[in-house]
Each structure stands twice: as C-alpha cells, then as structure tokens.
Amino acid sequence: MGEPETRDKATIALLAGPDVTASTLFGMYDIFGSAGRDWELLMHGRPGESLLEPVIVSRDGRGFRTANGAWIAPDMALAECPAPLAACVPDLMIAPGASLASYAAEMAWLRDCQAAGALMAAACTGALLFAEAGLLDDQDATTHWAYCDALAQRFPRVRVHAHRSLVVSGEGQRLVMAGGGTTWQDLALFLVARLVGVDEAMHLARLNLIDWHREGQQPYATLSSSRQIEDACIARCQLWVAEHYDTHSPVAGMVAVSGLTERSFKRRFKAATGMTPMDYVHTLRLEEAKQVLESSDAPIDEVAEEVGYADPSFFRRLFGRRVGLTPSQYRRRFRSMRLRLQ
Template sequence: MPIRPLRVSILSLPESGTMAAFGLHEVLGDTGTNEAALSRGMQPTLVASRSGTYRTGTGLQVTPDGGLGDADVVIVCDIHLGRDETPEGRWQSEIEWVRRHVEHGALVCSTCSGSVLLAEAGLLDGAEAASHWTMADLFRDRYPSVKFRPERILCDSGRNGQLITTGGASSWQDLALYLIGRFCGAEEAARVARLFLLGDRGHGQLPFASMARPRQHSDAVIAKIQAWLVDHYATPNPVSAMVARSGLAERSFKRRFSAATGYSPVEYVQALRIEEAKQMLETEDKAIEEIAAAVGYEDPTFFRRLFKRRAGVTPAQYRQRTRIRGLR
C-alpha cells in the first residue's frame, strides 16, 4: 500500500507576504514526483480563516485553497505589522486552530516573523525561538519569557521537536528542506535542493541584521546622550564620557539608559561601532585594522572577536559576502 501524502497546511494571513507561502507550496508540492525515488510525497494546501480572494499587505491577491481544516504539518507564514500595530487581539481563530493541532500532536512550524503568532498563542513560553531579527524588540517587550535567538535560521522550539521556528525572510527554504528531509528522506531533500538551487546559510541571519531600533522614550537626558553618540561613538572610554555628560551618578545613568533604550551603555556603543564598521567594510578598501581604529578599537583582535559575536561572521567574511551580493 502506498503511503498517503503528508498533509501540509500553509497558513496565510492578510498581514503575510506571499513569497514564503507560494514558495513552500511549490517546493513541497514537488516532493515524491521523482519516478526513480520511492519517497513519501507532500500535499501542501494554502489555508486561511476567510474564504475567497483577499489582498495582502504587499498588494498581491491571494486565493486560499481552503479553510482551517486538519493537517499533519502546520506552517505559519511571515507576519508584517506596521510600526504602531500590535499583535494584541489578532488571529484568534488561527491561534485556536494552531493550538488544537499542537494538542493533537501535529508538527507546527513558522517562517520568519510568523513565530509572533506562536508566541501570541503562548506556545513558545520558556522555549528558544527564531524569528526575523527585526522582531527582537517585540519579543523583548511583549514575550519576555521566550528565549529569542536572532542568529538562528532554524530552531527547535520545544515539545520534543513538535514546534519549529525559523528566522529571516528566505528561511522558508531551510524549513522546506528540513521537512522534506524529516519526512521524505535525505535523498529526496538533496534532489529538491538541486532542483530549486536552495543554498546554505550556515552563518545564520546576523550578517544581514542591523542595529535594532531603540525603543521610543521620554527621558530627555538619555536622548541628549544618544544624539551626542551619533558623532562621538569612537570616543575613548565612551561610557565614562557619557556618564560625565549626563550629570548623573554612574549607577543612575546606567539604570536610566537601559530602561530608556533597551541596551546597556556599553552594548549601545558596541552596536553603533559595529554598524559603522559594516558600512566601511561595504564601501571602503581600508585594512580591517584601520577600520577597527576608526570606530574606536585600538586592539584589532578584540574588534574581530566582537564583530563576529555581533555579526556572526568575521570582518573579512562580511566584506566578501557583501561584495558577492553586488554592493560593490
């Protein structure tokens, strides 16, 4: 008896884009079609809580294949919210549908910022989770019990492998290969990877991330220090200089700075310096030692270690990657 295809429901929301949903539908739908292979196939279905065609936030029209029925695998696609929009009160029927599948033992996954829906459902509490790096502020403020992993492309988010989250807009490709390998075998995953030219992003998404936008606040003293740092991030002993300019006691300054920005003073300076270093690596031919000195680090070895910790790759690797992407 042939094994029935795996039922995969790809959830698309009005707040979702179409790249992941359509890409997953096409790639997963190709599994099991190779006559030489005896692998299990997949039956992807684009689902939504509403019927009929609707327009996404990107302006494209989507016509779901069906409603929120039963599935072996559920995939929540990326979610795009405006600056002043919050997840609060959204997706109630979709959240109940996802929870029901978790309770019944289905595999539940998310691509990119789709993990926000899983976090809103309370499914990621106490677990590690990947998402797009721009979601760091939202996870920090709204889901503090979730261990946000911005460097991850694919993350086991608990329940013995029943929850899988991914990070980055193109991470749906990694999820597709993971699912094919898990359910259809490594040979089929390799065939699909060759067919669709799905590549490796072993360094994660940190090389593509920029400094998270500091939260809005009303602390005038801290705002003044932030404005000063824009042109003085390379100042020697910057935290001491910041404290002196603020007129506050060091302990009070550090407490107020962290409360206002979400960063400790030293983390904030490091983030500014690494962002400037990225710009220089992308646009200039200076030696890495010169760039380190220009952003405030006399010790190039320390600079390289810090850069790799924050960007996921060495300065040399970052320069090479950006030039390959055509930025030079």
C-alpha cells in the same frame, strides 16, 4: 534526522491571514508541491508524483488582498481542512509588538492541529502567532532578528534564540521555526527532509539553488537598537554619541552632555535603553564597521581605528562575538554582495 514521518494523507496546510507575505506563502507552496515531482521532470523528462499536498487555508476560505497588495485565493476554510500532516504559518507583515488578537480563529485552529499531532512550522514572524496561541511556552524559539526582543519581552516564558536561523523544539520535536528573510527556504527543506526524506530535500536544494543559512541570522542583524525618545536627556546623549562614537572616551562625553553624575547617568541610560552606555557605543561602532567592510577595501586594522578601536585584536574578538563572523569573513560575504548589487 531519522525515518520520514508518514500519515494517511500528506497534507501540508499553509495558513493565510490578512498580514501574510505572499512571496513566502507561495514559495513554500511551490517547494512542497515540487517534492517528488520536479526532479523526475528534470532528470527523465516526465514529472513524478507529488509526495506532499500543500493547501492554502484561511479563516473563511474567501479570496483576499494582502497587506502588500497580492491577491490570495485560499483552497479552503479552516473548518474544511482535513487533519494536516503539517501546519505552517508564513511570515506576517506586522510591526514588532503588534497585537494579534484578531487572529483568534486561526490560533484555535493551530492549537487543534498541535493537539492532533501535526508538525507545526512557522517562518519568520509567523512564530509570533505561535507564541500568542500559547504553543511556545517554556520552549526554544526563533523569529526574525528584528522581532526577537519584542517576542522575548511580550512572552517571557519563551526561550528566544535570536542568532539561530532554524530552531526545532517541543514534544516530539514538532515545533519548527525559521528566522528572518529567506530562511523559510531552510524551513521548507527541513520539512521535506523530515516528511519525505533527505534525498528529496537535496534534490529540491539543487533544483532551486538553495544554500543553507549556516551562519544563522547574526551576520545579517542590525546590532544597534532604534533610538529611544521617552527620556529626553538620554535621547540627547544618543544623538551626541551617534556623531562621536569614535572618540577616545565616548561614555565620558555622554555624561558631560547629560549634566548628570556618572552613576546617575549610567543607571538612567540602562533603564532607558536596556544597555550599558559602553555596550551601546560598541553596537554603534560595530554597525559602522560593518558598513565600512561592505563598502571599502581598507585593511582591518584601519577599519578598527576608524570606528574607535586602538587595539585591532580586541576589535576582531568583539566583532566575531557580536556578529558571528570575523571581519574578514563578513567582508567576503557582504562586500561581494554589495558590489554585485551596485
């Protein structure tokens, strides 16, 4: 990762807009403020000097209530913020494809920060604001797995990596994005490692029991897309296959339900869903397999047969390619999680 970056004032600005998620905003604030301070308290009984200065900034600096009801009291307005060492956008509670036109002032501030050489970081759906501001054109990027398709469709110049939990790109590697959920922790540790040093990042990981998301987002993603309803004929077929995906010839069954010729059906299905009929069947089968692996101890071969695969070896290969873990690895990770929650 190289030597830590240094500037006159180690300010990390956390952008707070009306759609910000408070847990990510304050979680990142705590991690950055902890750098240099809390490990010394733990080891020697006295706090050390904070090495980073996190500040919460907003358009006008006034307090506001977020979409999920939390109260945010920013430290300052955008115009009052000194040139930050890094500018961070926490995740936003917005729908995929939602307009961000109301964030014009925030986007202008982000462009100014980038032009001044700041390290630009976005957690989860915060990457959508980067894209809207034009920061991701012709760059690698990631965001929450459920928003990757919307990001790629709306901003075709952005190279979206849906499976990765952390992406570093841009000139000087100054664009850093984390995927969904708690990958903001990976992002915060990465920034501390880059700005302060790897040892301090390791201290914070130990102090906060943070485990890096080594497998990326892929194992957590829901494979099947939401049911589209604009084409009534295809929607009817999707309803049918949701109940019959484990049959021997589900695509032939959908063709029969559609009343179309096989060629017309396949063309129309792909146009409506963006997937071939067989790919759609695979997503349904694998999503069901994930549920079975989480909730039962059935042998892998039985799981394969239950969801419609007569060849267990084909099921294992397909599962590994689509999910990013083998069926056994997936079960070890998520079966134990489900049991603890139960």
